[in-house]
Amino acid sequence: MFGKKDEATRKTDEVISVIRRVYRENGREFIREYAVAIACMLVMSATTAYSAYLLKPIVDNGFVAAEWAALYGYCAILVAVYIARGFAIYWQTVMLARVGNNIVARYQRRLFQHLMRLDINYFTANRSGQLAAQISQNVSGIRELLNMTVTTAAREIPTLLSLLAVMIYMDPVLSLAAFIVGPPMIYAINYLTRRLRKLAREAVDLNSRFLGAMQESVQGIAIVKAFTMEDVLSDKMSSLIERAENRSNKIASVSERMAPVTEIFVGVSVAAVLVYAGWRASREGVPPGSVIAFIGAMIFAYDPVRKLARLPVQLERALVNARMIYEVLDTEPQQGDAPGAGPLAVEKGNILFEKVRFSYAEHMPVLHGVTFEASAGCTTAIVGPSGAGKSTLFALLQRFYDLDGGRILIDGQDISRVTKHSLRSAIAYVSQHPYLFEGTIRDNIRYGRPDASDAEVEEAARLANAEEFILQQPLGYDTPVGENGVTLSGGQRQRLSIARAIVRNAPILLLDEATSALDNESEAKVQQALERVMKARTTLVIAHRLSTVVNADRIVVLEEGRLVEQGTHRSLVRKPHGVYARFYRMQTERGENLLDEAPVDSDA
Incomplete structure (x- = not known):
């Protein structure tokens, strides 16, 4: 018993630790955007609750008492409320999108810069295609984690609380029934979260393996065709795809199990309230406005309840992505500069x-x-x-x-x-297998020394016996080289590699x-x-x-x-x-x- 409790505590601490780290690294950068988004969300919460509250005077004064002037006035207020809500939704969405896109860009830059600092051993131990695929999948986890926690704290919880306040104000007795289903739902959510944690990580791993294998197959397509490997690789990919599909289906099955529970709850609750309202109206002559407002508030509350019920499941999936990103970022280079290391001074080159x-x-x-x-x-x-x-x-x-x-x-x-x-x-290095990068011929030569002028790049190409074939290209030095120089011959790629070494002037x-x-x-x-x-x-x-x-x-x-x-x-x-x-x-x-x-x- 204590073992399970300790494990649950450990996982809770781990979740809190990841969330704190995400906010510590990103929160200060977006205070203004988050302030605008949170203000808009609070407006959305207030307008939602007020919309439910307006149902009582609209029904009692407009429909029961037939006070048309009052009805028109309340309807005008309702329109104004929804106009304010519409603008709040727009600015909240725009601000969160800006923040999210910026966060993705920041982590992409940060990941690439960190990968460039890691040792050769790291890349030897990790397949490049699978690593790239895993990073591309997981980097959005940070954005989702931030957005989910902000929207939960500033929109879903305030909306739910304000609607509960309207429900209690309209009918305290009926409101008590809403709290009875709380403990069973919490238990179900915890159970689903535990099931999902392992499934989510397995799904990310399988998808990254598939994308990595796909990338490697495309890069090595000449070898694939030369050795008639198409069928073998297709079978291998089909197996990975099938496993990823089964895992995704399992995740969908587990994560969506709350849907029938909440739908049944809402349906039964609304039906019961309507029966109660009809009974009280016929027996006691009570105007139905308060009950209609209660039903409206309860229906409006269904959306934040549904989102809050799904939050732990979605949060767990985002946490899996975030953890895997931090696993890369937390990998320390094994080979650093010695303490007090100074620059190398080459006088002769012995x-x-x-x-x-x-x-x-x-x-x-x-x-x-x-x-x-x-x-x-x-x-x-x-x-x-x-x-x-x-x-x-x-x-x-x-x-x-x-x-x-x-x-x-x-x-x-x-x-x-x-x-x-x-x-x-x-040091200037010329490999047996010259590697060309994304960009033009000029770009690839200039990688030898980024501050080299165009004249120096072209002189290096002449010394490398490369200018003749370069000028025959459609755009000369500004011709894109294609993936790893696929449009060039081996000798041409090698001469570009030599030009890169020449321009380095090492x-x-x-x-x-x-x-x-x-x-x-x-x-x-x-x-x-x-x-x-x-x-x-x-x-x-x-x-x-x-x-x-x-x-x-x-x-x-x-x-x-x-x-x-x-x-x-x-x-x-x-x-x-x-x-x-x-x-x-x-x-x-x-x-x-x-x-x-x-x-x-x-x-x-």
């Missing part, structure tokens, strides 16, 4: 990996004490089989993750002791398999662009295709997370049993020719 150890999961190490130096202004290539830890080094250099051990130094500064923003601002350049997915012609153009951007920069290159790193100043060879060799192409290829030489022989039969073409160096 990079040192010193005994770097790292693992993505416990007892699953990826790097084992890797040490090497990427000299300032030089090109360092990182090669090795898949899973050797090449891309992990890039991720660690950009501080997407923190090290398990060791250090990474840039010009002698430990990157864990500088701000992440200053660190990443000093002293450190990271190239992650920048040409591996391109045809020979596109690769030649991209490679030419890369040679321009690599000049006078510290460049780290990840490459599977060894022909692209023959001229690197230094080549670092990784295998199973360990550095096994380093040197130049000429020195490494001459080690017959070396890992690099083995890769080289696997990839080409022109080893002697390339060796002859490679520049002579001090390691030979």
